[in-house]
Amino acid sequence: MTILRIAGGRVIDPAQHLDEVTDLWIRDEQILGTGPQPEREAERVLDATGKIVCPGLIDMHVHLREPGREEDETIATGTAAALTGGVTSVACMPNTEPALDSQAAAEFVYLQAARAGNANVFPVGAITKARQGAELAEMGGLVEGGAVAFTDDGSPVVSAEIMRRALEYCRMFDKAVLSHCEDLELTRGGVMNEGFESMRLGLRGMPAAAEEVMVHRDIALAELTGGRLHILHVSTAGSVDLIRRARERGVRVSGEACPHHFTLTDRCLRTFDSNYKMAPPLRTQEDVQALIEGLKDGTLEVIATDHAPHAPEKKMRELDQAPNGIIGLETLLPVCILALIIPGHLTWPQLIEKLTISPARVLGIDRGTLRPGAVADVTLIDPDVEWTIDARHFRSKSRNSPFAGWKVRGWAHAVILAGQVKFERNASH
């Protein structure tokens, strides 16, 4: 039996409405409790003075690229990047090669994650075979293999009929359908948001409506089936509004915002830098404000990165040739602090809720809380340390970040996984 005491930190656990300066105790792999523990002696004490102590962060939208594109990322490097960012659990998207569409494929992810021994990985299964959109994948087998949700992310499910059946099946398994909302006919050939900036730059745009018609469709299908729907990477004011009104009607829909969508706008494309190219694209300042409002009023209950690594030689191509997506695991915390905490949009407990218990609930995983008996995944955050983001230091295999060079505040100080200290910031860095 090993006892670890995390001493004197600000312990925040939104699942228990807990926010106080106290000790957190861990016994072996589990949380023992908080506060004074008479008669107990710890084998190890971590000083958390001035730090925030919270459940290990959960990023429910990550592309790990393995199998098939190991030049961009592997399960080992992606989970190493996760730990550095304070993230103890990731849900990985099924757009690998081959796609994660079978029980064996889900089991492979667990095996590789265990081998790497970094963060927990929870695989998300494909909705359709090979993500081709034509035929439902073997959902029962995927659930057997440990898939925690379903999506064809990277692509939308074009057929409304297949989406309807996916929602019906997932309801039987009590799993969420994660929807990448994009009308491919409206976005064809587009490299950025359609609007003033795309006109000014002479680049082909993708209208907000391309996202919103699909958000609208999927909400209608969730309402029809009673299924549980999660809208990935919400990027427009109109989508926030649709989700807000659906939730008011009692539809089982949750929304997710990505840090790049609530910090950057389509003006960034004036640089023609492909690190500002992703799907959905960066939108306008009004959309950024609507996302922040959605985060504040709870319409958007999850923050996730859509970590999408691409090897430098691919991302360096011309804007119209470069692949969509940016990495985000190692910049998640400081960018959220800069955009949400420092301006006072969210309190620390509100931010931590969107990074812990909310995604845990969407995925139905037993993580995201510091309740006694819970698995001891814990993140210590230094909220005040000032630093400059330097992509050369990333543990991800890829470097495609729009946040390189930003002067920021706060990082993960230490990360504990099932009671083991897996990451510790050394004093000099």
Ligand SMILES: [Zn+2]
């Ligand atoms: Zn997507």
Ligand SMILES: [Zn+2]
């Ligand atoms: Zn994605």
